[in-house]
Amino acid sequence: MKGLAAGRVVLFAALSAALAIAGCDVPAPATDDARVLRRGITAEIGTLDPHFSVLVEQESLLMDLYEGLVRLDARGNVVPAAAESWTIGADGREYTFVLRDDVRWSDGSPVEADDFVWSFRRLVDPATGSPHAGKLVAVRGASEIVAGRLPPDALGVTALDPRTLRIELETPAPYFLAMLTYPALVPLHAESVERFDREFTRPENLVSNGPYVLSRRNQEYVELVRSQTYRNADRIAIERVRYVPFEQEFAQFTAYRVADIDLTDVVPASGLEIVRDQFPGELYVRPTKDTFYYAFNLREGPLADSPALREALSATIRREIITAEVTGIRQPPAYSFVPPMFAGYEPARVGFADLSPEARDEAAKALLERDGGAPPRLRVLYNTNEGIRLITVAVASMWRAALGVETELRNMEFGVFLDTLRDPSAWDVARLSWRADFDDPYAFLEIFRTGSPNNFVGFSDPVYDELLERSHRETSSERRLALLHEAEQRLLDAHAIAPVFFYVDRVLAKPWVDIGDRVTIKPLPTADLRWAD
16 A cells, blocks of 8 residues: 555664666677667566555556656655646645646547546545545545445536636645645546456556556566657657566565666665675665554454553563664654654654663553453464564564563465455454655555545544644644644554654665666656666
8 A cells, every 4th residue: 555565674774865777888688679668567477457456565556557636756855747737725725726628538539627636536536446546535425435424526616617627625635735745645547447347457458658657467577668659759868667576575586686687676685685685786775654563453453442551562662673683774763653754843752762772662551451351362464475474473473582472474376465454353463554644744644534445454533533634724733733733642642553763765786777866765756766877
């Protein structure tokens, strides 16, 4: 989910945050066709319907196929994409976008304002059942539509003419433009979707508006070719790109070592020494707005009515040991849910953050004694991934040593994992991660709204919900961020989750691939890449 990752392992990264690709005289790519970029992806490639895709690893693929109103440039700034310009009303609630006159679908027909209207209505329609429906919560009528109290055509999105789109918000939302860079907010080709239903994403059916079109899909890879109708087709340097899925990160790393792929989407910790010895100039590391955490089931089970046990579990996770000895990367331990990377925002902190590890353990034991009863056996859910397994085994050992809590560790393929998360009777603790969908703390906090499709823990706090709603109406940036801080503090004080660390992104790129100097690695659209030769 832009947010939920199928699997990531961490890597020691006391390296420069902007390592350059070494050398000017580089060999040619080891492939029969030197113009095919082969990209690894550590996940089984899922649906190419942006309204249903939930894999962070797949975002670059979606951005290759589709283009929204705006996009992020290499420095993380919102810049025009399908829209050439926009204006914002004086009250901050009305956005008017003017589409470029040369934006085209891959079948040659024009992309028009009505395409965005149709797509946004589909997204919020309860009949669609998109997990991303909440991304338009700031738009007039969206919340009521998602709740089934208004029809989709009540959404505040209007085509004033074929090239002019008006979006009306319920209240000012400073993050709204950044939100529009999210993959689920691209236009879809209505005729194709209505004709083929869920089959519209097959290569022979998919009509898209991005820099690439879907050419082939099989069990071994998904291949895209440069779109001949894209507005900047002559500026797209790479003609073809092949996304190659891998179940495990080390398998992808092995493929990179033998030059079967040119670009990875992650680097496994177990490959650290090899990277240092063989590929030091091919490693790219960037900070990112992404949190690794454990979620506690608040709907049913032993943790639902025991905030003391939840706090004890969170307090006894030795975050510094995990990042230094288990992952090896020494990335920042997390005592907040929101990473400290948003301008003007001071994250909240769990109450035990400033205690020594020994003091945390003692306080946790005291909590359990007051709570009464023997510690329960907990079912801990995580998706199949060697790095996540090592972390989860370490956390379980910490709980056993400090609290006497026994665990049943259950790993499963990512799709099964997601289905199991939706069944509150099947788990007590789950390993999750969340990455910002847009550049604002609200991108993290909104997933714990009551009723949010990504609120797997079942956290429901009317005061928390009201604080988020008030943040929408607040015109002062300082006061708005203070409201979000207060909301985050309530989430942490409830111990609905146990943040563990903040991620960094790291990839390997062959010397013949120039990935440029981006603020963050992911998402990394192929349109932004070049051949180094």
